[in-house]
Amino acid sequence: MNSQYHITSFCNIKNNTVSLNGSVIYNDENNDFLEFIKAAYKSFETDYAKFFKMDALSKLAFLAADILLKNEGLKQEEENNIAIVFSNKASSIDTDRKHQNSIQNKEDYFPSPAIFVYTLPNICIGEISIKYKLFSENSFFIFDAFNAQHLLDYTNSLLATNKTEKVLCGWVELDGDHYEAFLYLVTNEGSITHNKQNILKLYNT
Amino acid sequence: MEDLKQELKENIVEQLNLEDIAVEDIDDNDMLFGDGLGLDSIDALELIVMLDKNYGIKLTDPKEGRAIFESINVMAKYIFENRTK
Numbered sequence: 001m002n003s004q005y006h007i008t009s010f011c012n013i014k015n016n017t018v019s020l021n022g023s024v025i026y027n028d029e030n031n032d033f034l035e036f037i038k039a040a041y042k043s044f045e046t047d048y049a050k051f052f053k054m055d056a057l058s059k060l061a062f063l064a065a066d067i068l069l070k071n072e073g074l075k076q077e078e079e080n081n082i083a084i085v086f087s088n089k090a091s092s093i094d095t096d097r098k099h100q101n102s103i104q105n106k107e108d109y110f111p112s113p114a115i116f117v118y119t120l121p122n123i124c125i126g127e128i129s130i131k132y133k134l135f136s137e138n139s140f141f142i143f144d145a146f147n148a149q150h151l152l153d154y155t156n157s158l159l160a161t162n163k164t165e166k167v168l169c170g171w172v173e174l175d176g177d178h179y180e181a182f183l184y185l186v187t188n189e190g191s192i193t194h195n196k197q198n199i200l201k202l203y204n205t
Numbered sequence: 206m207e208d209l210k211q212e213l214k215e216n217i218v219e220q221l222n223l224e225d226i227a228v229e230d231i232d233d234n235d236m237l238f239g240d241g242l243g244l245d246s247i248d249a250l251e252l253i254v255m256l257d258k259n260y261g262i263k264l265t266d267p268k269e270g271r272a273i274f275e276s277i278n279v280m281a282k283y284i285f286e287n288r289t290k
Contacts, residue, residue: 038224049243052224110258113250114221 003152005159006190009071010170010202011064013040013181020067022205033179037063044070048131055095055118056179058127061086061172064181065128068168072185074132082185083137083164084125085154090175091142092121124172136164146171146182148199155186155194171203210281216255221248233278241276249274261289 012019016036018026026040037059041051046066054062065084074080095118102111117123122140129138137158141150155167170183182203186194192202214228217237226242235241238249249270256262256273262284264270273283 049223049225052222053247110254112254114247117247 003156003194005156005186005188005194007192007194007198007202008185008187008190009068010182010184010205011067012202012205013060013064014179018063018067019205020071022202025067033174033177034059046070050127050130053114054127055092055098055115055123057088057092057094057121057172057174058118058124060174060179060181061124061183062127062131064170064172064183065168066131068183068185069128069132072166077133079133079135081136081165082132082134083155083158083167084128084134085137085139085141085151085158085167085169086122086125086183087141087143087147087151087171088121088173089142089144090173092119092123094174094176095119128168146203148196148203152194152196152199159186159188206281206285209285210277213277213281213284216259217242217252220255221251231277233281234276237274237276237280244274256284259290260284260287262287 009021016027016029016031017024018040026043028036028039031039033056041063044067051059051062095115099111099115099119102115103109121142122138125138125140128134139154143150151169155169158164158167165187167186168183169186171180172183173180184199184202192198210233214231217223218226218228221244223242231242238244249267252274253264253267253270256264274280
């Protein structure tokens with residue numbers, strides 16, 4: 001099926017490697033996820049202290065989004081008309097478990113507000129929206145597996161109904177040691193046609 | 206009191222994930238919120254939990270924290286006078 005929309009750029013983060021448009025831009029084989037994502041963040045020289053306060057899922061989503069949006073030449077002092085459509089399987093289970101552990105023992109019951117605020121997956125969208133002043137549509141879907149068709153249909157609908165000029169979409173999954181981010185930006189222009197076949201191809205890059 | 210101030214600085218840096226701030230960079234009179242360390246409302250809630258967990262001080266009104274968390278000096282004095290553990 002032909003599409004009038006295009007994928008302008010895409011970012012993959014998995015297996016201790018960060019790739020932009022299919023090219024490796026950061027790799028660090030020796031660290032666990034939290035050390036890896038912190039080292040990757042520092043290597044890209046993003047000056048945003050709130051990054052260190054985020055939970056693991058938000059750090060993953062934020063870094064992938066930041067790499068893509070940095071390339072867009074956005075004016076950070078202005079509102080940007082970019083919608084966000086994310087998805088994953090594990091929701092916010094990684095942080096949910098941390099919160100559960102903090103309230104498990106009634107004799108040692110000290111839930112952390114800083115952890116509790118991340119017990120929803122779409123909080124990561126908020127983190128990106130705050131940094132880039134995005135006030136447009138946003139959604140976070142939970143699927144059993146990466147669902148290219150749903151992302152395609154939802155994104156095309158947002159663009160076709162003029163709800164937004166661009167859509168940042170994809171998959172941000174994190175559960176314990178397993179993590180994987182695949183985000184891509186869809187607009188009217190670009191070299192890669194926005195269709196299911198291409199989304200799946202880039203996801204598996 | 207000096208030990209308590211040092212302990213507070215270490216706990217604040219570690220528990221509030223102040224990655225870019227070293228313990229030795231925090232002056233006893235620095236404002237913890239606003240233009241000082243730049244802590245936010247979630248940090249304030251974390252400090253309230255820290256008072257309860259580490260020192261047995263329960264703040265029932267979060268607004269009380271505004272005065273207590275002004276600086277390390279003010280916080281240490283309050284803890285010294287009110288701690289139950």
